Amino acid sequence: MSNSIIRVEALHKSYVNGSNSLHVLKGIDMDIQRGEMVSIMGSSGSGKSTLLNILGILDNYDAGSYHLDDIHITKMNETKAAQYRNKYIGFVFQSFNLISFKNAMENVALPLYYQKVSRKKRNNVAMEYLERMGLREWAHHLPSELSGGQKQRIAIARALISKPKVILADEPTGALDSQTSMEVMEILKEVNQTGIAIIIVTHENDIANQTQRIIRLRDGVIESNHINHSFKLESVEVN
Amino acid sequence: MLSDTVYVLFNILKMFDYIEEILSTLKKNKLRAVMTGFSVAWGIFMLIILLGSGNGLQNGMEFNFRNIAKNAIQIWPGRTSENFEGLGKGRSVQFTNEDYDLMKRELSGIDDISGRLYLWSDVAITFEKQYANYTVTCVMPEFINIRLMDIVKGRFINHMDIKENRKVIVLSQTIVDMLFKETEPLGEYVKVGGIYFQVVGVLSNPTDKNSKDAILPLSTGQRVFNGANRLSNLALTTTSTTVEANKQIEEEIRGFLAKRHRFSTTDQEAIYVWNTLESFKQAQGVFAGIRMFVWVIGIMTIIAGIVGVSNIMIILVKERTKEIGIRKAIGATPWSVVLLVLSESLFITAVAGLVGMLFGMGILHIASTVLTNVAATNETIRFIFYNPSANFGVAISATVLLVVAGLLAGFIPARKAAGIKPIEALHDE
Structure with a gap:
């Protein structure tokens, strides 16, 4: 068993739209270790969203290979993909993507519903995770009654509840002010400390600088992939 | 054994869990759910009412046949309307005991x-x-x-009465009530045309409580009242229960009587034949037709309901695209999404349909009660419309129809929902 949680080799992806074919990913090679915290940067159109969708098994790729926890992810049916997503991956989105008519606890508990955990048990587990996020007293509030930061913390709790190997965060701080952004990043770092790999797609340097490694994409290829030294520095400072 | 029980309990709990999941989304749109359900409820309501009414009419019709055996044939004499074998038309036909004996024998x-x-x-x-x-x-x-009557007390005419020309009489309850007041009628003597007859039985007519029948043994009647060997008409039951066989027997009788009384078998006025089974089957055929018509109308109404539910569900799926996308991203399989939509439509149609069904049944029950009360004072209603009930079979059919309707209504929207791509749904702001 290798130490990489995500291993991508020569990944290609094109979108065919009528007679036009748009080659979005042009051979991506990437290896993310267990427990690593990595950011993927790039301007819009660089292919970072497409890459994230493929990593999240929300989309197929055309050529190359993708191993998630040493499992070769190939073209698979939706049922299988859904099961892998549920088991291995937690999603955190820019727009939170909470279900508006379910309260905080029910939103957090939802992944367990798809694991066929009983209502009582999954609500109990959800309360534990809300506790960890400091949102216990907000458990019975609807998303519309919560602030952006609270919503994102609920989304993170939801991503964590199924004990995933990787968290994929798509611009997790994009809709938040800088103060709240920092709080959310602190939580993500804490999560990372527990051994869960985190991949953050962002275009903010402030955010990227708080990760161990920064991968820059440009026009569908990796432009740079280097260890973020300021992260170490910061860690030292914290310690 | 214990583990079985636990397993069953567990599944019931899971079902509650599941229903709660459906309810939580329905609660969000109470008005819409109710409005959607209404069309289905209305359809089932109409179906039940129509089927019940059909039953009521049929019960009324069948009530008419309750005082006669289903395979009875009655023959009345008439006048010949065709010249036959040199005999002029216009002759009366007169049945005699000989006709009876020969028919019975041959x-x-x-x-x-x-x-x-x-x-x-x-x-x-x-x-x-x-x-x-x-x-x-x-x-x-x-x-x-042949003519079915209930014996309230005593007995009917028997063969000893015929053989010994006994002077006995069987009376309708109505006549007994009128003549005897408080006196016990059995064994009493009544005078019929000046001659004493002993009352041996009391009858009631199942279709007509007010019927007034006084019945004597044939042989006694012919002898005492100068009837000689004449008969007013003939009544018989056949050994078969099919219309064809009955028709066949009817033709044989017609041929036999035509030969004996010398009239043409094509002469429709020489004798009149009332074939009960034929009439009964004809009436039944009419009601079978009515019932089919009712089902067609009912199903059409329900289809309108299905389309309505389907429409709403499609809109619902469209509105919930993002939610479904989220669900899929966090691990909902396509099948679970199909189930989500399907069970919601099933739930709406089932609940609404049940409400419609209960309303329909309730109305029919009230109507039935009212009719029973009316019938207590006015018998004629029984012959027209009575006990308009939707029986168990109808309820079962309606329930099956509901489930099918719910599944059909959910089918297209569910397929749409299952086809939602999470990436696109999540970007659908």
Whole structure:
């Protein structure tokens, strides 16, 4: 068993739209270790969203290979993909993507519903995770009654509840002010400390600088992939 | 054993869990759910009401046949309307005991047969100081198997009565009530046209409580009232239960009587034949037609409901695209999404349909109760419309229809929902 949680080799992806074919990913090679915290940067159109969708098994790729926890992810049916997503991956989105008519606890508990955990048990587990996020007293509030930061913390709790190997965060701080952004990043770092790999797609340097490694994409290829030294520095400072 | 119980309990809990999941989304749109359900409820309501009404009409019709065996054939004499073998038309046909004897002996397919003699002239029936005029009928013992009557007390005419020309009489309950008041009628003597007859039985007619029948043994009647060997008409039951066989027997009888009384078999006025089974089957055919018509209308109405539900569900799926996308991203399989939509539509149609069904059944029950009360004072209603119930079979069919309707209504939207791509749904702001 290798130490990489995500291993991508020569990944290609094109979108065919009528007679036009748009080659979005042009051979991506990437290896993310267990427990690593990595950011993927790039301007819009660089292919970072497409890459994230493929990593999240929300989309197929055309050529190359993708191993998630040493499992070769190939073209698979939706049922299988859904099961892998549920088991291995937690999603955190820019727009939170909470279900508006379910309260905080029910939103957090939802992944367990798809694991066929009983209502009582999954609500109990959800309360534990809300506790960890400091949102216990907000458990019975609807998303519309919560602030952006609270919503994102609920989304993170939801991503964590199924004990995933990787968290994929798509611009997790994009809709938040800088103060709240920092709080959310602190939580993500804490999560990372527990051994869960985190991949953050962002275009903010402030955010990227708080990760161990920064991968820059440009026009569908990796432009740079280097260890973020300021992260170490910061860690030292914290310690 | 214990683990089985636990397993069952667990599954029931899971079902509650599942229903709660559906309810939580329905609660969000109460008005819409109710409005959608209404069309289905209305459809089922109409179906039940129509089917119940059909039943009511049929019950009324069948009530008309309750006082006669289903395979009875009755023959009345008429006048010939065609010249035949040198005999002019316009001759009256007169049945006699000979017809009865020969038919009984020579024709196959006859089960019970009885001649019937009406004493047309005013025959007064007198008991002590009470008297009244009634039509007195003289019959054979088999008559009660042809015209079905309930024996309230005592017995019907029997073969000993016929053989010994006994002077006995069987009376309707109505006549008994009128003549005897408080007196016990059995064993008492009434005067019929000046001659004493002993009352041996009391009858009631199942379709007509007010019918006034006074029945004598045929042989006695013919002898006492100068009937000689004449018969007013013939009544019989056949040994078969199919219309075809009955028709066949009817033709044989017609041929037999035509030969004996010398009229053409094509002469429709020489004798009149009332074939009960044929009429009964015809009436039943009409009602089968009505029932089919009702089902068609009902199903059409429900289809309108299905389309309505389907429409709403499609809109619902569209509105919930993002939610479904989220669900899929966090691990909902396509099948679970299909189930989500399907069970929601099933839930709406089932609940709404059940409400419609109960309403329909309730109305029918009320109507039935009202009709029973009306029938207590006015018998005629029973012949037209009675007990408009939707029976268990109808309820079951309606339930099956509901489930199918719910599944159909959810099918297209569910497929749409399952096809939602999470990436696109999540970007659908």
